[in-house]
Amino acid sequence: xxxxxxxxxxxxxxxxxxxxxxDRPVPELGGRTPLQVARKPTLDSLAAEGVTxxxxxxxxxxxxxxxxxxxxLFGYDPYRxxxxxxxLEAAGIGVELKPGDVALRANFATVREEGGRLIxxxxxxxxxxxxxxxxxxxxxxERIGSVDDVRVSFHHATAHxxxxxxxxxxxxxxxxxxxPGTAREGEPVREVKPLTNDPESERTARILWKLLLRAHEExxxxxxxxxxxxxxxxxxxxxxxxxxxxVPYGIVPFREQFGATAYLVAEEATxxxxxxxxxxxxxxxxxxxxxxDTDLDAIFNRxxxxxxxxxxxxxxxxxxxxxxxxxxxxxxxxxFIERVDExxxxxxxxxxxxxxxxxxxxxxxxxxxxxxxxxxxxxxxINGPGVRRDDVTSFDEISCxxxxxxxxxxxxxxxxxxxxxxxxxxxGE
Numbered sequence: 243x244x245x246x247x248x249x250x251x252x253x254x255x256x257x258x259x260x261x262x263x264x265d266r267p268v269p270e271l272g273g274r275t276p277l278q279v280a281r282k283p284t285l286d287s288l289a290a291e292g293v294t295x296x297x298x299x300x301x302x303x304x305x306x307x308x309x310x311x312x313x314x315l316f317g318y319d320p321y322r323x324x325x326x327x328x329x330l331e332a333a334g335i336g337v338e339l340k341p342g343d344v345a346l347r348a349n350f351a352t353v354r355e356e357g358g359r360l361i362x363x364x365x366x367x368x369x370x371x372x373x374x375x376x377x378x379x380x381x382x383x384e385r386i387g388s389v390d391d392v393r394v395s396f397h398h399a400t401a402h403x404x405x406x407x408x409x410x411x412x413x414x415x416x417x418x419x420x421x422p423g424t425a426r427e428g429e430p431v432r433e434v435k436p437l438t439n440d441p442e443s444e445r446t447a448r449i450l451w452k453l454l455l456r457a458h459e460e461x462x463x464x465x466x467x468x469x470x471x472x473x474x475x476x477x478x479x480x481x482x483x484x485x486x487x488x489v490p491y492g493i494v495p496f497r498e499q500f501g502a503t504a505y506l507v508a509e510e511a512t513x514x515x516x517x518x519x520x521x522x523x524x525x526x527x528x529x530x531x532x533x534x535d536t537d538l539d540a541i542f543n544r545x546x547x548x549x550x551x552x553x554x555x556x557x558x559x560x561x562x563x564x565x566x567x568x569x570x571x572x573x574x575x576x577x578f579i580e581r582v583d584e585x586x587x588x589x590x591x592x593x594x595x596x597x598x599x600x601x602x603x604x605x606x607x608x609x610x611x612x613x614x615x616x617x618x619x620x621x622x623x624i625n626g627p628g629v630r631r632d633d634v635t636s637f638d639e640i641s642c643x644x645x646x647x648x649x650x651x652x653x654x655x656x657x658x659x660x661x662x663x664x665x666x667x668x669x670g671e
Contacts, residue, residue, distance in 0.1 A: 253663040255599040262564025264607025264620040268572040276575035277638040282583040289637040292625030295647025303617040311605030312516045314652030326487020332405045333518040334511030339489045344408040347485040350478035360431040367478035371401040389453045414442035421482035457481045495521025504555035505548040532561040538585035567608030599626035
């Protein structure tokens, strides 16, 4: 039976996660990665005074999503616990879900009726946002409370986006998307179908399709849409769904699972949603843009506040490195790493380094030459009291491969940090 063993002194951990940090050699950088090119005295010093390694966030060769990557970094196996994007979107905007709820990402859209089918004119309804979108969400909730014996709720997210939640018995997330996708505007709304041959999937698909037809009928006569047409705007007369998921049974909240409190400062709702489903508190700070122009001082100031409030784990998520990788901008990726290095130095100067384990890593690689996530391992450094030093002196993908941590998986990180914090999970006597 496992138990927590807590000798003195006890330490805390700060984990900096640079989204998409890992890269591959870039020809225009002389065959080096942006991390190798960047001037980063803080990160290099942490590596030189600590231990390094590389990490397969999920497993070798598997391309992590930002969502599954963070789930692994928080210590939970995504193969077992990943709920799908719908529940993450819901949790990210503060919707409380229960195990068994089915949540879906959705858009307000513009459709027209043609030959008995609904044809997608604009899957974002002219990028509707603000009060119109919020009013339409309220309108749907006032008029559609349930379908058959399943409770239904709509929750406005950002701009044209919303979340649809189904709550009832014998539901399944294994249903198809009704959203045909951006490249297929002009095609019909796709009828929701079960993806597996079981009663729960068939029932859920039938109820969801009935719900979407009902939503179209209600939105067609909504006064908000009548006013939008008068103003020369597209009506938001349909809801398109995708990414159905279900919160799995058996998730033990982070504090119970690992015996430690945790807080996340994140730059996007998906990452915050992962944290909330796992019972980790968190926020998206004002000033963060999830892009290269983000306010790094705002991010680290909020992280410092969490640290001073006594959380034992403080996770810090920064997005810009991933954006530069997707945009194939290696020099901008290197420059952004330099900005992070400087801002992180300021943060580290204001915490108790003698009682803190510091880790720096990534949720996945986003090579500039690929412009997408890849299965390449990511670099990892751990620094702090009691940490064994290796002979690596630079924090980058190639140097860290020689480090004393070797090659680990993402789900190992929290347990390694707990051990260094003198709060290991005992196995056996």
